[in-house]
Amino acid sequence: MVTAAPETAPPILAESGPASPMLEWAFFEGRMVPFTEAKISVGTHAVQYGTGAFAGIRGYLDDDGETINIPRLPEHAGRLLNSAKLLRAELPFDRASLAQTVIDLVQRNAPTGDVYVRPFIYKASVQLTPRLKNLKDELAIYMLSLGDYLDTSKGVKAIVSSWVRVPDNAIPGRGKLSGAYVNAAFAKDEAEEKGADEAILLNTSGKVAEGSACNLFLVRDGVLITAPITGDILEGITRRTILQFAADEGIPTETRTIDRSELYLAEEAFFCGTGVQVAAIASIDGRPVADGRPGPITGRLQALYFDTVRGRSDRYRHLITPVRVVR
Ligand code: PMP
Secondary structure, three states: OOOOOOOOOOOOOOOOOOOOOEOOEEEEOOEEEEHHHOOOOOOEHHHHHOOEEEOOEEEEEOOOOOEEEEEOHHHHHHHHHHHHHHOOOOOOOOHHHHHHHHHHHHHHHOOOOOEEEEEEEEEOOEOOOOOOOOOOEEEEEEEEEOOOOOOOOOOEEEEEOOOOOOOOOOOOOOOOEHHHHHHHHHHHHHHHHOOOOEEEEEOOOOOEEEEOOOEEEEEEOOEEEEOOOOOOOOOOHHHHHHHHHHHHHOOOEEEOOOOHHHHHHOOEEEEEEOOOEEEEEEEEOOEEOOOOOOOHHHHHHHHHHHHHHOOOOOOOHHHEEEEEOOO
């Protein structure tokens, strides 16, 4: 029997309007439409089989109140097209036109605060067989208001998940493929059930991969360490930004396989991602990371990150696409 949703169900993602974080306009199958009209059939291939690819792009309101600063827009567009390529999607968009469509939508919505933009390329056919070829591909983009995804003001609690990160030869995790996020959802739920904020997934070799929706860095003996992109992780754009910051700041880095036990010995640890931003980790499996407070390298990189994405850093202004909005 199908039952009605409980009345206490959060209103999030239902409609656009004052109670919802969704912004009014969406891009849907070639046109700007009200978000509430950007709808697909329940029989859509991507809904049934997870045959979609998405991006998660932030926009930060500049201090001038009139500009939305989008960090690394060309890289997000490029990764989305790579994810779509894994799905053999065929669309009339290249990196530049995809990025421009995001800019057009931001201008159309003219946000008054920080936003998150979610482009989605998906197998749009209503078709029964799970396959990739000979299906219609479409692009939709919607936007919502978004503050912190994980608390960035203090350290978060993490656990090592009993769910293994989906391996490259099952569902390639280097792309943002919708179906792979069932794996992320299992891990996130487990973390929350255990009173933690975020999960750390190991890969099928038992080595540290990443969080459910973020990459991971450790500091050991003053060296900043992160897993390699061949370690069943998403090819994170923030991860690359952090590695660049570290190089510029003279912080030594290593991109290498990480053992689980190193999580328990780290002097510092943090998650990073477009949504997550830079979030210090206070404990892993109930073991405090050092004294449980964000460490100095994490603090430095976090400050640089927020300066950059908010458009306050001259040095890293080239990482930002500023979008003027007229209200
Ligand atoms: N890993 C996973 C599984 C993610 O979903 C994300 C969020 N996109 C990240 C890492 C971080 O990637 P990025 O810095 O490109 O947002």
